[in-house]
Structures are given as structure tokens and as C-alpha cells.
Amino acid sequence: NAGVMQNPRHLxxxxxxxxxxxxxxxxGHSHVYWYxxxxxxxxxxxxxxxxxxxxxxxxxxKERFSAEFPKEGPSILRIQQVVRGDSAAYFxxxxxxxxxxxxxxxxxxxxRLTVV
Amino acid sequence: GDSVTQMEGxxxxxxEAFLTINCTYTATGYPSLFWYVQxxxxxxxxxxxxxxxxxxxxxKGFEATYRKETISFHLEKGxxxxxxxxxxxxxxxxxxxxxxxxxxxxxxxxxx
Numbered sequence: 001n002a003g004v005m006q007n008p009r010h011l012x013x014x015x016x017x018x019x020x021x022x023x024x025x026x027x028g029h030s031h032v033y034w035y036x037x038x039x040x041x042x043x044x045x046x047x048x049x050x051x052x053x054x055x056x057x058x059x060x061x062k063e064r065f066s067a068e069f070p071k072e073g074p075s076i077l078r079i080q081q082v083v084r085g086d087s088a089a090y091f092x093x094x095x096x097x098x099x100x101x102x103x104x105x106x107x108x109x110x111x112r113l114t115v116v
Numbered sequence: 117g118d119s120v121t122q123m124e125g126x127x128x129x130x131x132e133a134f135l136t137i138n139c140t141y142t143a144t145g146y147p148s149l150f151w152y153v154q155x156x157x158x159x160x161x162x163x164x165x166x167x168x169x170x171x172x173x174x175x176k177g178f179e180a181t182y183r184k185e186t187i188s189f190h191l192e193k194g195x196x197x198x199x200x201x202x203x204x205x206x207x208x209x210x211x212x213x214x215x216x217x218x219x220x221x222x223x224x225x226x227x228x
Binding site for chain 2: 043056101102110
């Protein structure tokens, strides 16, 4: 059973370009979470999705950022018109059901975005 | 809102030394508590967890006890190895159960 797969592992974008980060959850997992890790910071929750639905996007910046988890295919985190401050590691996690004391989230290896 | 505070790093130890990484939290109720580990260039892996007061989580020689009185979940290991060098994150599940809330992480560096 493959783990959570994120690609690309490294992404370089010029200011103003769009960045698309992909996350394929573990088989059988329908819950996906995106986190951002800035240098010297912990992981900050961005968005929680369940197939075709955004459940909680309280951590998403109001502009330029969007996320989706279609019925078929990976979850996508999209950043439009990237700026240098978007440079960070973006981690995706998945779980078979909503998080609880008995439900573990499994993390991917992350996508390291560098904006130049 | 819910939050986690853990000791600043980096922590530098010699092999076989005793490790403590402090973690305290602020939350409504009594959330489940976790320690995750991130090895260089990798994603996070669950190290251990505790789901109620006085529970002790343990794995790979690491331990942490859920202390309701001191709202703490300190990570300990009696004898660290070079292979334990990593970043350690303390976390809790938020009240809504929608997300893990992480501390800033503590970098551990163990030398032989």
C-alpha cells in the first residue's frame, strides 16, 4: 500500500506564475489535509477536504490560494501569482475518516516550493 | 483557539544522553496529543500518542505522559542515538476534529 504521494518534490516558480501541487492520498483514504511549513515555523493547517468537498479552509489565505479534491484524481493545491513569501514546504496528509484519537493522519514527503 | 508550545531548539546531545523536549498546550477540553518526527527531507511520521489524562505513549524508546494538571506532554528518551537526529513536533487534534495543531518543532542533533 503506497503512502501519500506528493509531486513534484521540488518546484521552482518565478514571481507571478502559478504553482500546482498534487497529492494522492493513501488507498482508501477520502480525507485530505494541506499544511504549510515556513522556515523556522511549525506546520500551519491550511485546508481540509473530503472527496469533492471543502470541509474547513480556515487556514487558507483569502486570495490566490485554492484547493480541490475531485471525485477522480489527486487533490490539488493551487497558488496563483506566486510571491516570494509563498516559498515553503507544503505537506499533504490523508486519513480514512475524520481525525480522532483512533484515526491517524499519514503525511506525504512534501513539495518544496521556491519562488524566485 | 487551540495551540501547542514546545521548547525552542536546537537541542544538541551526545549519543546515549537523556532527552527531554517540553510541550504544553492550550485547548478546550482534553484533546488527544501526539508527537510526530520529521527526518531530513522526509514527511512527518507519527511517533507516539496519548488519548486521555495519565496515558503514556511510547515507541522506539521514546515516551510521553499526558499530564492534565500541568497541561503537558513532554517527550523523553533515556539514551539517544545518532539516528534520532530529526525535528520533533508536538501536536493535538482541534476541538472540531478537522485538523492537527502543531508546535513549531524542535530540532534534535545527536553526535557520536
